[in-house]
Amino acid sequence: FLQEQLRQSDPQQLRELHVRAAHWYHAHGLHEEAMHHAVEAGEFAFATAVMNLWSVRLVAEGHLFTVERWYDRLPLDEVGRHPDLVIKVAWALGFLRRRRKLQPLVDLLDAAEAQSSDEQTKSRSAVVRSMLALVVDDVPGAFDRVHKIPVRAQDPDAFHAFELGAACNVLAFCSSAAGDYEAAREVLVLARAYNEKGQARFSGGYTQGVIGVNLLVQGELLEAMERFRAGLAEHESSDQSVSSAALVSCYLMALYDADDLAAVVALFTQYHDIIRDGVLPDFVITAYRSIVRAQEALGNPSKASELLDEAESIAHLAGWPRLLYAVEWERVRRY
Numbered sequence: 001f002l003q004e005q006l007r008q009s010d011p012q013q014l015r016e017l018h019v020r021a022a023h024w025y026h027a028h029g030l031h032e033e034a035m036h037h038a039v040e041a042g043e044f045a046f047a048t049a050v051m052n053l054w055s056v057r058l059v060a061e062g063h064l065f066t067v068e069r070w071y072d073r074l075p076l077d078e079v080g081r082h083p084d085l086v087i088k089v090a091w092a093l094g095f096l097r098r099r100r101k102l103q104p105l106v107d108l109l110d111a112a113e114a115q116s117s118d119e120q121t122k123s124r125s126a127v128v129r130s131m132l133a134l135v136v137d138d139v140p141g142a143f144d145r146v147h148k149i150p151v152r153a154q155d156p157d158a159f160h161a162f163e164l165g166a167a168c169n170v171l172a173f174c175s176s177a178a179g180d181y182e183a184a185r186e187v188l189v190l191a192r193a194y195n196e197k198g199q200a201r202f203s204g205g206y207t208q209g210v211i212g213v214n215l216l217v218q219g220e221l222l223e224a225m226e227r228f229r230a231g232l233a234e235h236e237s238s239d240q241s242v243s244s245a246a247l248v249s250c251y252l253m254a255l256y257d258a259d260d261l262a263a264v265v266a267l268f269t270q271y272h273d274i275i276r277d278g279v280l281p282d283f284v285i286t287a288y289r290s291i292v293r294a295q296e297a298l299g300n301p302s303k304a305s306e307l308l309d310e311a312e313s314i315a316h317l318a319g320w321p322r323l324l325y326a327v328e329w330e331r332v333r334r335y
Contacts, residue, residue, distance in 0.1 A: 015041050016041075018037045018040045019041045019043055021033075021037040022037035022046060023046075026046075031050055031054035034050050035054070044078045047074060048074055048078040048082060048085065052084065052088075055067055055085060055089070056088070056159045059088045059162070059202060060199060060200040061202060061243075062201050062242040062244070064092040064095055064096050064278060068089075072101075076104055079105075080108050083108070083112045083116075086105050086108045086109060087128050088159075089105055090109065090128050095131075097277075097278075097318050109125055109129070113125045120160070126145050126146075127146070127149055127166060130143075130167065130170055131166060137323075143170070143174045146171055147171070147174075149164075151187075156198075160198075161195075161198030162194070162195070162198035162200035165200055165203040165207065166202075166203040168187045168188065168207075169188075169206045169210055172184040172187045172188045172210050176210065181217070185214060188210060188211050188214065192207055201243045202242060202243045205231070205246045208231030208234075209231075209249065210250075212231070212254060213286075221258060225255075225258060228251040232251060242274060245271050245274040245275045245278060246283050248267055248268075248275070249271075249275055249284070250286060251267065252268060252287050252290035252291065253286050253289075261298050264290055265298070276310070281320045281322055284311070284314060284320075285322065288327075289330060292304045292308055292311075292330060301334075304334070308327055308330060308331060311326075315327060
């Protein structure tokens with residue numbers, strides 16, 4: 001009420017108070033509060049600088065919805081002045097499948113890549129581009145890009161360590177899909193080292209998921225279960241992040257193979273929204289196939305059908321033909 005009175009009687013003084021508050025919160029490391037007051041004051045250059053600093057942790061920890069929410073309140077031209085922020089926001093919007101919002105950032109990435117001769121800048125752009133390729137289900141494009149990224153013998157800063165950990169995840173996915181499980185294991189060890197350096201829960205959750213799947217496809221169910229349990233214990237404090245959902249999607253497959261159907265239903269229910277809205281196609285396929293088969297085995301065919309319909313809807317909305325094929329083949333298997 002008092003702020004509204006001040007807004008009417010002396011809007012300039014209210015703006016000055018917001019500016020002072022923004023700088024005080026920023027000085028004390030309270031980024032969200034600093035963002036709020038800077039935006040209220042119309043200090044978008046300062047707000048964007050704060051966002052650039054804050055998003056290092058937000059993206060690495062998988063808090064992508066927070067990145068999107070504050071990006072929506074910033075002018076695009078201000079974001080474009082920070083090429084590294086463009087990359088960070090592209091990570092968030094890509095995994096959240098915000099294609100319309102993402103396109104202006106892709107244009108900025110194109111422009112920055114064309115103008116820069118710095119190899120690290122090009123490498124960072126290549127990493128996020130490989131991820132965006134996976135998001136649109138262009139697996140060959142993702143694999144082609146990631147093989148050109150020098151992931152070994154680097155001493156990166158925290159955010160670049162997160163990026164390299166993510167690139168290693170894609171390399172491991174590629175090796176495992178080709179049946180070269182030892183090559184996948186080696187690059188996953190490197191991924192874990194980068195994740196630890198970057199304190200990256202986001203890429204770390206994917207790493208744990210791919211480690212477990214790499215064991216599962218070799219028939220090592222018990223060891224995979226141990227890895228999944230340990231990974232989930234590490235991520236339990238961030239149970240609504242995308243990283244946790246990626247790990248859980250893989251864990252569901254192991255739980256189904258182990259015939260722990262109640263656990264499949266409980267975990268899927270807990271992580272349903274974030275699995276549906278924020279993980280890559282292969283993880284969605286893995287999660288939905290596991291829960292459909294668990295519900296079928298528990299004698300709930302109508303629930304299984306409902307979940308298949310939901311997965312089919314996701315496939316259409318996201319433009320993922322492989323998920324659509326997986327749903328169709330699951331229907332064939334049920335018949």
